[in-house]
Amino acid sequence: MKNKPEIGVCYYPEHWPETHWREDARRMAALGIAYVRIGEFAWSRLEPERGDLRLEWLERAIEVLHDAGLKVILGTPSATPPKWLVDEMPDLLPVDREGKILGFGSRRHYCFSHPGYRNECLRIVKALGERFGEHPAVAGWQVDNEYGCHDTARSWSEASLTAFRQWLKDKYGSIERLNAAWGNVFWSKEYSGFFSIDLPGLAPAEINPAHRMDFYRFSSDQVVEFNRLQADLLRQLSPGRDIIHNFMGRTLTFDHFALGADLDVSSWDSYPLGFLEDRSDAGDDWRRRFARAGDPDFQAFHHDLYRATSAGRWWVMEQQPGPVNWADHNPAPRDGMVRLWTLEAVAHGAEVVSYFRWKQAPFAQEQMHSGLLRPDGVEAEGYFEAESAVEDLSKIGSAKVAAADAAIVFDYPSAWAWEVQPQGREFEYFRLVFDHYRALRRKGLSVDIIPADTGDLSAYGLVMIPGLFTWNAALVSALRTFKGVALIGPRTGSKTADFCIPDTLPPDLPKDLADVVVSRVESLRPDCPVEIAGENGTIKFWREFLVTSGSCQTEMFSEDGWPVLVRQGTLHYLGGWPDDPLLDAVVARLASAAGLSTVDLPEGVRLRRHGDLTFVFNYGETDADLGALGIAGPVVIGGNALPPSGVSAVRN
Numbered sequence: 001m002k003n004k005p006e007i008g009v010c011y012y013p014e015h016w017p018e019t020h021w022r023e024d025a026r027r028m029a030a031l032g033i034a035y036v037r038i039g040e041f042a043w044s045r046l047e048p049e050r051g052d053l054r055l056e057w058l059e060r061a062i063e064v065l066h067d068a069g070l071k072v073i074l075g076t077p078s079a080t081p082p083k084w085l086v087d088e089m090p091d092l093l094p095v096d097r098e099g100k101i102l103g104f105g106s107r108r109h110y111c112f113s114h115p116g117y118r119n120e121c122l123r124i125v126k127a128l129g130e131r132f133g134e135h136p137a138v139a140g141w142q143v144d145n146e147y148g149c150h151d152t153a154r155s156w157s158e159a160s161l162t163a164f165r166q167w168l169k170d171k172y173g174s175i176e177r178l179n180a181a182w183g184n185v186f187w188s189k190e191y192s193g194f195f196s197i198d199l200p201g202l203a204p205a206e207i208n209p210a211h212r213m214d215f216y217r218f219s220s221d222q223v224v225e226f227n228r229l230q231a232d233l234l235r236q237l238s239p240g241r242d243i244i245h246n247f248m249g250r251t252l253t254f255d256h257f258a259l260g261a262d263l264d265v266s267s268w269d270s271y272p273l274g275f276l277e278d279r280s281d282a283g284d285d286w287r288r289r290f291a292r293a294g295d296p297d298f299q300a301f302h303h304d305l306y307r308a309t310s311a312g313r314w315w316v317m318e319q320q321p322g323p324v325n326w327a328d329h330n331p332a333p334r335d336g337m338v339r340l341w342t343l344e345a346v347a348h349g350a351e352v353v354s355y356f357r358w359k360q361a362p363f364a365q366e367q368m369h370s371g372l373l374r375p376d377g378v379e380a381e382g383y384f385e386a387e388s389a390v391e392d393l394s395k396i397g398s399a400k401v402a403a404a405d406a407a408i409v410f411d412y413p414s415a416w417a418w419e420v421q422p423q424g425r426e427f428e429y430f431r432l433v434f435d436h437y438r439a440l441r442r443k444g445l446s447v448d449i450i451p452a453d454t455g456d457l458s459a460y461g462l463v464m465i466p467g468l469f470t471w472n473a474a475l476v477s478a479l480r481t482f483k484g485v486a487l488i489g490p491r492t493g494s495k496t497a498d499f500c501i502p503d504t505l506p507p508d509l510p511k512d513l514a515d516v517v518v519s520r521v522e523s524l525r526p527d528c529p530v531e532i533a534g535e536n537g538t539i540k541f542w543r544e545f546l547v548t549s550g551s552c553q554t555e556m557f558s559e560d561g562w563p564v565l566v567r568q569g570t571l572h573y574l575g576g577w578p579d580d581p582l583l584d585a586v587v588a589r590l591a592s593a594a595g596l597s598t599v600d601l602p603e604g605v606r607l608r609r610h611g612d613l614t615f616v617f618n619y620g621e622t623d624a625d626l627g628a629l630g631i632a633g634p635v636v637i638g639g640n641a642l643p644p645s646g647v648s649a650v651r652n
Contacts, residue, residue: 004393004396004397004398005346005350005351005352005353005393005396005398006034006035006351006352006353006393007031007032007033007034007035007342007352007353007354007355007386007389007390007393008033008034008035008036008037008073008315008317008352008353008354008355009028009033009035009036009037009354009355009356009357009358009372010036010037010038010317010318010354010355010356010357010358011024011028011036011037011038011065011357011358011359012038012041012042012357012361013038013057013058013061013064014042014045014057015359015361016359018057018060020377021060021061021064022064022067022068024358024359025064025065025067025068025070026068028065028068028070028358029068029069029070031372031383031386031387031390032386032387032390033070034070034071034352035070035071035072035073035139035352035354036065036070036071036072036073036358037072037073037074037075037142037317037354038058038061038062038065038072038073038074038075039058039074039075039076039077039128040075040076040077040079040142040144040145041075041077041079041080041107041145042058042075042077043077043078043080043081043082043085043124044080044082044083045057046058046077046124046127046128047082047124048082048084049084050084050085050088053127055127055128055131055132058132059131059132062074062132062135062137062138063137065137066135066136066137070137071137071138071139072135072137072138072139073138073139073140073141073142073244073317073354074128074132074138074140074141074142075141075142075143075144075145076121076124076125076128076141076142076143076144076230076234077124078110078121078124078125078143078144078230079107079108079144079145079146080107080108080109081109081110081117081120083104085117085120086104086109089114089116089117089120091111091114091157091158091159092110092111092114092116092117092159093109093110093111093157094108094109094110094111094152094155094157095111095155095156095157095160096151096155096156097154097156097201097202098201098202099156099201099202102152106150106365107145107150108146108149108150108152111155111157111159111160112153112155112160112219112222112223112225112226113155113157113159113160113162113163113164113222114157114159115159118226118229121226121229121230122229122230122233125230125233125234126233126237129233129234129236129237129238130237132238133234133237133238133239133241134238134239138238138241139241139242140241140242140243140244140264140265141234141238141241141242141243141244142244142245142246142267142317143227143230143231143234143243143244143245144226144227144230144245145246146246146247146248146251146269147223147227147245147247147251147254147259148223148248148251148253148254149248149251151253153219153220153223153251153253153254154215154216154219154253155219156199156201160199160219160222161198161199163218163222164197164199164215164218165194165195165197166194167214167218167221168194168197168214168218169194171214175191175192175193175194178191178194178197179191181210181498182208182210182211182214182498182499183208183210183498183500184208186208187208189208197211199215200212200215206421209417209420209421209499210498210499210500212420213413213416213417213420213499216253216413216416216419216420217413217416219253219254220253220254220255220258220412220416221258223254223259224254224255224258224259224262227245227259227262228262231243231262231263232262242264242265243262243263243264243265244263244264244265244266244267244315244317245259245263245266245267246267246268246269246317246318247266247267247268247269247302247306247309248268248269249268249269249270249271249275249279249298249302250275250279250430252412252415252416252419252429252430253416254412255412255413256305256306256309256412257308257309257412257451259309260306260309260310261310263309263310264310264313265310265313265314265315265351266306266307266309266310266313266314266315267306267314267315267316267317267352267354268302268303268306268314268316268317269316269317269318269356270299270302270316270318270319270320270341270345271318271320271324272293272294272295272298272299272320272333272337272341273291273292273294273320273323273324273327273330273331273333274320274324274326274327274330275294275295275298276290276291276294276295276298277291277327277328277329277330278326278327278328279298280295280298281428281431281434282295289604289621290604290619291329291331292331292332292333292334292337293333293334293337293604293619293620293644293645294333294337294341294619295619296441296603296604296605296606296617296619296620297434297437297438297441297606298434299341299344299345300344300348300441300447300606300608301434301437301449303316303344303345303348303349303350304348304404304437304447304448304449305410305449307348307349307401307448307449308410308448308449308450308451312349312401313351314349314350314351315350315351315352315353315354316345316350316352316353316354317354317356318354318355318356318357319338319341319342319345319353319354319355319356320333320338320341320356320370321338321355321356321357321370321371321372321380321382321383321385321386322338322370322371322380322381322382323368323369323370324368324369324370325365325366325367325368325369326369330368332381333381333382334644334645335381335645336385336643336644336645336646337385337645338381338382338385338386338389339385339386339388339389339392339645339647340617340618340619340645340646340647341353342385342386342389343389343392343393343615343617343637343647343649344608344615344617344647346393346396346610347608347610347613347615347617347649348401348608348610349400349401349610353389355371355372355382355386356369356371357369357371357372358371358372358373359371359372359373359374359375359377360373360374360375360380361375362375370382372386392637392647395636395637395649396613396636396637396649400611401610401611402609402611403448403459403460404445404446404447404448404460404609405445405446405447405460405461405462405591405596406440406445406446406447406448406460406461406462406463406464406591406594406596407447407448407449407450407457407459407460407462407463407464408433408436408437408440408447408448408449408450408463408464408465408466409449409450409451409452409454409463409464409465409466409468409475410433410449410450410451410452411451411452411468411469413452413469413470414429414452414467414468414469415429415430416469417429417469417470417495417499418467418469418491420499421499422523423521423523423542424523424524424541424542425523426523426526426540426541426542427491427523427541427542427577429467432466432467432490432491432577433466433467435466435577435578435580435583436464436466436583437449438580439580439583439584439586439587440462440464440587441601441606441607442584442587442600442601443584443587443588443591443598443599443600443601444597444598444599444600444601444607444629445462445591445596445598446607446608446609448460452468452472452475453472453474453475454474454475454478455474455475455477455478456478457478457479457482457484457486458481458482458483458484460484461484461485461591461594461595461596462484462485462486462487462590462591462594462596463482463484463485463486463487464486464487464488465486465487465488465489465492466487466488466489466490466491466492466574467490467491467492468488468491468492468493469494469495470493470495470496470497470508471493471508471509476509476510476513479509479513479571480513482570483570484570484594485570485572485590485591485593485594486570486571486572487572487573487574487586487590488507488509488514488571488572488573488574489507489544489573489574489575490542490544490574490575490576490577491506491521491542491544492506492507492573493506493507493508493509494506494507494508494518496508504517505517505518505519506518506544507573511550513568513571514552514566514568514571514573515548515549515550515551515552515568516546516547516548516549516552516563516566516568516573517546517547518544518545518546518575519545519546519547520544520545521542521543521544521545522542522543522545523541523542523543524539524540524541524542524543526540526541529579530543530558530559530560530576531558531559532556532557532558532559532564532582533556533557533558533559534556535556535581535582535585536581536582536585537578537579537580537581537582537583537584537585538578538579538581538582539558539564539576539577539578539579539582540576540577540578540579541577542576542577543558543575543576543577544575544576545562545575546562546563546564546566546573546575548563548566550568551568551569552566552567552568553566553567553568554566554567555567555572555589556586562575563575564576565586570593572590574586599629599630601629602620602622602624603620604618604619604620604621605617605618605619605620605624605629605642606619607629607631609652612651612652613636613649613650613651613652614631614633614649614650614652615637615647615648615649616629616631616638616642616647616648616649616650617646617647618642618643618644618645618646618647619645620644621644622644623641623642623643623644624641624642624646625640625641625642626640626641626642626648626650627640631650632650633650633651633652634650634651635648635649635650635651636649636650636651637649
């Protein structure tokens with residue numbers, strides 16, 4: 001981690017007269033901004049026609065920022081191929097599942113598999129790297145922008161088809177192996193060669209799930225390869241600079257762990273109010289109560305997830321500073337929330353929190369998206385909250401995020417698997433994992449999110465593995481030696497890697513770890529939950545009928561007599577999707593068994609431990625009191641009374 005957390009901003013010098021640049025840079029530095037991201041959408045200005053490279057304006061902008069003492073994150077412009085390039089190679093455009101071409105006029109209008117476009121990206125990146133790679137102002141590179149945004153990670157183009165067939169040939173070696181792995185004897189789907197396999201688009205009925213699953217794996221690999229090409233080139237041309245990408249919220253169509261392996265820093269774009277409006281599963285009443293604050297757990301979940309994708313180094317590249325323009329409704333943040341979101345990111349280990357954007361654009365698609373400044377250059381409300389956050393950050397100093405109390409395994413292939421075959425309309429992997437994450441947070445626990453190939457769980461007292469598609473040897477080995485408490489299920493270990501039911505039946509674990517089998521499953525209507533004996537809670541959406549033997553004991557039963565929560569040693573299996581009251585009861589039981597201290601937090605109040613500090617955040621609409629939560633110690637930020645939008649940090 002850097003010596004201390006810092007703030008940044010996204011800036012578009014090409015949007016403003018050059019006479020504005022120096023004053024903008026001066027004001028950024030005066031605010032306390034350290035990093036400025038530029039250039040990620042500028043290809044048409046960098047190269048208005050093929051071969052007509054115009055980098056001088058960008059060099060002047062970098063020099064202006066450098067003269068003000070600001071560090072530059074330079075974006076590669078591949079998210080927006082210019083019109084002349086689309087005209088030259090129109091087949092670079094992505095194609096949706098229905099065969100419709102997604103054309104020029106917005107952004108992210110390219111297919112990751114197109115070899116010609118990959119070469120064009122390397123050409124412009126090479127020009128930028130050679131010109132600016134060792135410039136003293138350039139501290140890092142953002143590769144592209146928001147992979148997968150606007151549902152663009154998967155393309156049904158001809159380029160994608162050609163690459164998919166080769167990917168399958170490389171994976172399986174022979175068509176006989178593919179036919180066997182996919183179970184193509186079913187419905188007479190056997191292929192005579194790889195050349196005859198199409199992309200899984202539209203069909204009269206369900207397409208083979210193994211076919212779709214491999215297409216989703218392939219599509220993820222294409223994103224990872226596309227990113228790696230640019231990252232590798234930039235490392236050659238710009239040694240010592242950080243390679244960064246900015247992920248998005250609840251974007252599951254590619255494996256962020258695989259892509260993060262090629263990054264120095266993972267970042268993400270945090271828009272709490274927009275995401276509450278268009279990416280939340282919460283009901284209308286919940287969304288109404290938090291409409292100006294954002295979901296109390298959604299940002300934190302992504303902070304913890306993306307911290308895990310690049311060995312602990314992560315940023316917020318775009319932090320919402322005011323109303324956005326792209327959700328169904330775009331309210332203004334409640335006073336204090338921009339400051340809260342900034343400090344919450346730091347509490348989860350962010351090195352940099354960068355606001356989007358410096359100055360609100362008066363034109364084009366994002367003219368209704370707030371910045372730190374209004375279009376006329378006057379400070380907007382978010383400016384003053386950023387200013388307040390800078391003052392708070394000076395009190396924190398540097399600290400390293402230690403291992404949390406609990407961990408949750410998160411796995412992108414599992415998200416694809418349950419998208420392919422949900423078996424019930426409500427079954428969605430992110431939602432299941434997020435329910436478990438919320439329950440841990442409601443008990444005041446700090447959480448790490450870890451990948452499914454984790455081979456060592458010893459740092460944690462409690463580990464949860466909900467909905468894992470298929471096991472890998474490293475995680476099973478880690479469970480065997482784990483001394484803490486583990487909760488697995490529902491649906492964990494219910495398929496093989498080839499998308500078949502395992503011969504031993506789910507959860508497909510050795511009997512000495514879990515002597516239990518799932519004999520059948522049912523998906524439930526939302527209005528048909530299963531009651532749990534002696535508990536204030538139910539099973540919703542998904543239920544498993546468990547059969548136990550040996551030393552596997554039942555801890556909770558359904559009202560109709562079936563085991564719901566079973567235990568063997570310290571490993572527990574949960575045979576259904578619990579509602580919030582039941583999940584709270586399960587977490588309380590398991591945390592106690594793990595020796596973890598918990599607290600029942602008021603709605604909207606959340607904790608996060610960061611080094612020797614405990615941060616407390618109030619997303620709610622009523623005051624909270626630290627003493628009532630059992631939190632005491634020297635106050636570094638805030639006070640013992642925590643108003644709505646309030647933040648306190650107490651030294652342990």
